[in-house]
Amino acid sequence: MKLTCTQENFKKAIYSTERVVGKQITLPILENILLETDNGMLKISATNLEIGVFLKIGAKIEEEGKITVPARLLSNFVNNIPNVGTVSLSVVDQTLHIESGSSKAQIKGLQAQDFPIIPEMEGEFLFSLPAQEMKEVIPRLAVCVSLDSTRPELTGLNFVLDKLEVRLAATDSFRLAEAVVTLIKDNSQAYDLFIEKTNSVIVPLNTISELFRVINPETQDIKIGIEESQIFFQIDNVRIVSRLINGKYPPYQQIIPQEFTTKVFLPKDDVLRAVKIAGIFTHSKAGEVKFTVNSEAKEVYVQSKAEEVGENKTILNAQIEGPDQEALFNPRYMVDGLQAISTPHLVLLMNSGGSPAVLRMVQGEKKEEMLNYTYIIMPIKN
Amino acid sequence: MKLTCTQENFKKAIYSTERVVGKQITLPILENILLETDNGMLKISATNLEIGVFLKIGAKIEEEGKITVPARLLSNFVNNIPNVGTVSLSVVDQTLHIESGSSKAQIKGLQAQDFPIIPEMEGEFLFSLPAQEMKEVIPRLAVCVSLDSTRPELTGLNFVLDKLEVRLAATDSFRLAEAVVTLIKDNSQAYDLFIEKTNSVIVPLNTISELFRVINPETQDIKIGIEESQIFFQIDNVRIVSRLINGKYPPYQQIIPQEFTTKVFLPKDDVLRAVKIAGIFTHSKAGEVKFTVNSEAKEVYVQSKAEEVGENKTILNAQIEGPDQEALFNPRYMVDGLQAISTPHLVLLMNSGGSPAVLRMVQGEKKEEMLNYTYIIMPIKN
Incomplete structure (x- = not known):
């Protein structure tokens, strides 16, 4: 050479x-x-x-x-x-x-x-995803991917392919993040045929991290092909080939409540700060932060307590629709969810009785709920 | 309260x-x-x-x-x-x-x-050092402080107090850094009396790190008092009290050569890069980088070699006064010395026969040697 x-x-x-x-x-x-x-x-x-x-x-x-x-x-x-x-x-x-x-x-x-042979793609690319949107979305999802190898199907990102969009989900069974990204079909007929057979694949977290890493600020789209148990990504001139994770992703849609009795609109930075403070006043990773929604006072109380250490309470002004609520969350999981929010305000959706709570971004004057990203967090049973 | x-x-x-x-x-x-x-x-x-x-x-x-x-x-x-x-x-x-x-x-x-009692200063401050100069100088010295607790006197920074200046030195016996900082006497008579008895103290590295940390960009000076085996620093409203290290600092001045046969003027970034590359091609921390000074060609060759890995060579253009030289250095120690240089050019001073080499900053068109900072590095015996 x-x-x-x-x-x-x-x-x-x-x-x-x-x-x-x-x-x-x-x-x-x-x-x-x-x-x-x-x-x-x-x-x-x-x-x-x-x-x-x-x-x-x-x-x-x-x-x-x-x-x-x-x-x-x-x-x-x-x-x-x-x-x-x-x-x-x-x-x-x-x-x-x-x-x-x-x-x-x-x-x-x-x-x-x-040197080991890296598999070549036999057919054509099926679809493309917008690269910059993926660059934004990946970290919000990656934080929920499980690291527990006893449930390998949770150690990757789930891609559910639909006619017009891909649903990306990650969960470690304590919390779940889902994002919806619009796709471009590279070969419409082939794509439609493909998703009739296979509409859900699980991509290892490491592969997703590599994908994230090679997306440049100039990258337009990510071309994707799936063959046998392999997934192929083309990002500008870089090709990534990865095995898919075997197994069936849990039917998580069922656990997302369709209705919520209480909607709480909060300024993101203030809640994040309050939960971080609460996290300090807990003994271990398994600490608890209590959210108390007082709809009459238009306030949310964020508090925690640990024997031998002390306690704390932050009062947040909020816009509240629906009745009072009270729930305990793991502060670390709540911080992860809040950090994924990129709008100045967010909505916290709650039902009573230990039902999962949801965080979503909101936009505009009217604080319109955005449905393209959902963070679901299980409350801790009291 | x-x-x-x-x-x-x-x-x-x-x-x-x-x-x-x-x-x-x-x-x-x-x-x-x-x-x-x-x-x-x-x-x-x-x-x-x-x-x-x-x-x-x-x-x-x-x-x-x-x-x-x-x-x-x-x-x-x-x-x-x-x-x-x-x-x-x-x-x-x-x-x-x-x-x-x-x-x-x-x-x-x-x-x-x-709570333990923190000693109060009985007398007055003896002298002050310019804070911003100390902020610049401390990292250049700290890198040479020994971490080996079997020679406690080398685990601190040596302050040698003279009429008009303080000589600060640090060494781990493989290399040595010395800086000269002009002092202001807070109480001229007391200071002069003091240095007749005690003109050398050793301050623990941790204390120096704390001192460094509390110097703000606005801090004007550092007031210093020494009493018994304690040193007191006043930095704005912050008081630091520290024990001094017992023991006698080695008479390092004796090992700094007074004359050098060869002076090599080099652009700092280029040498640093060359030594870093050489460091890659060595097996362990104890690697060697060879400097070859070719005065006729006006070039310096920086090279290293490791069996099983490979070898490398960088050719640097240099301004050379004096005869050819060749010496082996530890690349890590050489990198530390080069990183302490804040001028675009430096001078490397060498004698033959395994004598210590010196790095100093140079300034101006004429590349004038600056004597306020000296980095001495022992060559590796071939």
């Missing part, structure tokens, strides 16, 4: 791929990045066997070839050299020679033949 | 004191902050027995009194309440009641009588 490419493209390519590379004691080649010439371009790939990432960048190729080199080493080198425009790469004796301006390095590699 | 003070002053006071408070399993009261009324003001103190910090803020006092409460809890509460101007504090049944706007808390405390 012997080629030249721009330093900027090479650096971006390393950045987009290196993160899937982890410490791999049993299979050292997985710590490497694969560099190979491919139809007049330089293809850069990395995989941890669960997720594969690759992309191609323009290159002036003098000699075809391929090699794998340690990802961290290459990345550190590329990030520390001054920007002089171009990088020259060549392979001699299983060693990558890399040169840029006055900086030179030789990095010992491993045979490209031993 | 019953009083009101401004939220801003109270918050700043907690911030200035809380950091010396650590997890104290044997003596729980050390996790607390002492609040007490003192001559019409609120005095706030914290100590870990090695360092004590206290300050007084204005308050409207209705009832005298004192209490100690957990520092973290108080700090978390104060940092999360909205800014409404004032805070009311009162003590009922060994519990601090704190109220600010719509936020209220009750924090259980411990008896103030059990």
Whole structure:
């Protein structure tokens, strides 16, 4: 292999791929990045066997070839050299020679033949999602994904594909977040046929994190293809391939109440602050914050108490529709839900009797409820 | 106790004191902050027995009194309440009641009588140091302080007091940093008398870190008093009291060469980058980076090599006075020294034969060597 490419493209390519590379004691080649010439371009790939990432960048190729080199080493080198425009790469004796301006390095590699094959997509992309909306939505959902491997189906993000939209959901069974994103069909007929058979898939959280990471401020859309037990994402020139999680996602729609007796409109920052304070006055992660809705006084009391430590109470002015309510929540889960709210005001929807509560954003003068994002939190039984 | 003070002053006071408070399993009261009324003001103190910090803020006092409460809890509460101007504090049944706007808390405390006494200064301040210069200088020195408790005298910063200036030094015996700061005598006669007896003290690194932390952008000077085995710092309204480290600081001046055969003028960022790259290509912390000074070519080569990993070389253009040199350095120590340089260019001073090398800043068109900061690094024997 012997080629030249721009330093900027090479650096971006390393950045987009290196993160899937982890410490791999049993299979050292997985710590490497694969560099190979491919139809007049330089293809850069990395995989941890669960997720594969690759992309191609323009290159002036003098000699075809391929090699794998340690990802961290290459990345550190590329990030520390001054920007002089171009990088020259060549392979001699299983060693990558890399040169840029006055900086030179030789990095010992491993045979490209031993690098695992990253699956290629056989068919076409089915649909696209708006990239910037996804960039906004992913963190709001990711916080609810379960880390408990005894229920693998909860360790990913559920995509429910519908005619016009995708419902994305995450839950750890204590709270649940759902977002609705409008989709663009890339191949309308194929898509409609596909969702007749498969309309729900579960994508591992790590894959979603990678996807989030490679979305640039300029990225327009994310093309998505699903084949067998694999999902393919195309984000600009980056392809992410991931296994899907086997299993059936719980029918969570059933637990979201359709009606609420009490609607409480609150300024987001004030509630967040009050719940954070309440969280300080609890002994452990399993603490409790009490919300008391006083509709006559138009006030909400946020309070907590821990023996030996002390207690606290914040009084919030609120706009309240419906009768008084009282419920206990885990302060950490409540903070997660509140932090996902990006509007200055929110609505807290409650029923009595230990029924789940809901947080939604509101917009405009009339504080109109927005239905594209729902955070559901289970109260703690008293 | 019953009083009101401004939220801003109270918050700043907690911030200035809380950091010396650590997890104290044997003596729980050390996790607390002492609040007490003192001559019409609120005095706030914290100590870990090695360092004590206290300050007084204005308050409207209705009832005298004192209490100690957990520092973290108080700090978390104060940092999360909205800014409404004032805070009311009162003590009922060994519990601090704190109220600010719509936020209220009750924090259980411990008896103030059990709080350790922080030593008061008997005499006057001896001298002052310019605060902003110290803020700049401390990080450059702190990096060299030894963490090895078997040589306690190296775990602090050495202050050598002279007629007009203080020499501050730190070393872990692999490298040494020295800064010279001009002092202002607060009491000329007392100072001159004092340094006849004691002209060298060693201040623990933790104390120096606290000092650094409480210097504001507006702070003018740091007043310093030394009594018995204690040092007192006054930074605006904050008093820091610390024990001094017993022992004799090594006579390090002897190891700084007075003459150098070779002077190498280099652009700082380029050398730093080259050494960082070299650091990547070493196996462990004990790696080596080779500096080769080629005076004919007016170039410096920075290179490293590690079996099984690879090798690298950066060519730097340099202005060189004197003969060729070659030396091996620990890349981490070299990075620390380079990062302390705040001028765009630096001078590397070398002698042959394993003699220590020196880094200094240079300024102006003529690249004049600045003598107020010296970083000395021992080469690795080949």
